[in-house]
Amino acid sequence: MTIFSVYIINKAGSLIYDYDSPSVNRPAVEKTFSYPLELVLKVFDEKVVVSFGERDGIKVGHAILGINGVAAKGRILEDGRDIMETLATEANYPINIKFGKPHLTTNEKIMLASMLHSLFAFGSQLSPEPNSSGIHTLETDTFKLHCHQTMTGVKFVLLTDPKQAHVDAILKKLYEVYSDYALKNPFYSLDMPVRAELFDANLQQVIEQADKLGISNI
């Protein structure tokens, strides 16, 4: 899979649709520790994250996903124990901790979508050339973000592998799917989150096709 996620942002900057490809391998490492812990942890954004001490695939920024097989829910475990307290108690050791890159929550996605919306505007404002549009693509070493803004201000955002080609065609196709299955749905009110089964199914199909066959066929 070379397509990671799809986001649709309305003209006011709020997220109206998001899709994450289920086959993306998020790194997760499980390891047994003895007292005292050689990692420095801190609570950040209601999550317990590693702030110092990378080892064995555990990276700075990874969050604790579970302890001794019990999944973590924010800064507490599912059985109600506080993670930081559990880790500070010597009697709990040896202890098995699972680390990984945390999934984005819906709230975080909404925040990132509005962030992109304003970054888009800054991009055109700071242009050294006149009449520049906003950000089209944004490249990092792990992914490339493609943004297609329609005439009506709706943004289609695609997160892909940096090497993925012909993304413009996929974006256009997604726009087509959106106009066919979201906008023609009589129960859909404009600028509101898209909740339509047909749209979901068709979007997924476009992405799967793009991944499997290359773009020539869509």
Place this chain on the structure above:
Amino acid sequence: MTIFNFYLFDRHGTCLYYAEWNRKKQLTMSKEEEFKLMYGMIFSIKSFASRLSPTDMKEGFLNFTTSKYKLHFFETPSGLKFIMNTDLSVGNMKDVLHQIFSSLYVEYVVKNPLCELDQPVTSELFKTKLDEYIRGLPQFPIKATS
């Protein structure tokens, strides 16, 4: 191909150096405000990219493009940020930005005892050397059509 302008920020967000070559559009705001806006944008993009990334990042944000220009970004571990705007036909500029850091900034600013490190660069030598270097790049010439 052409290079529009170049920004150098330190880790606190102070603009250490700014230079421009073929810039057509001047903003209505003052340079100072423009620097703040640029630093704020880069700072937000960095945080945005690291949160959005599905896997762990090594270098992080590299560049972005709009319909008219491409912004290249390079950051050193000490937090110096090198930003260069070019037109869309320019490929990877990481080596160029690294070169500006290692053989211009380090040589003519860091090794100059009269240069304060967290103050804007006033050294004429650095200014000339950078200008010379940029003008000598294969990416610099403007196409005959424009």
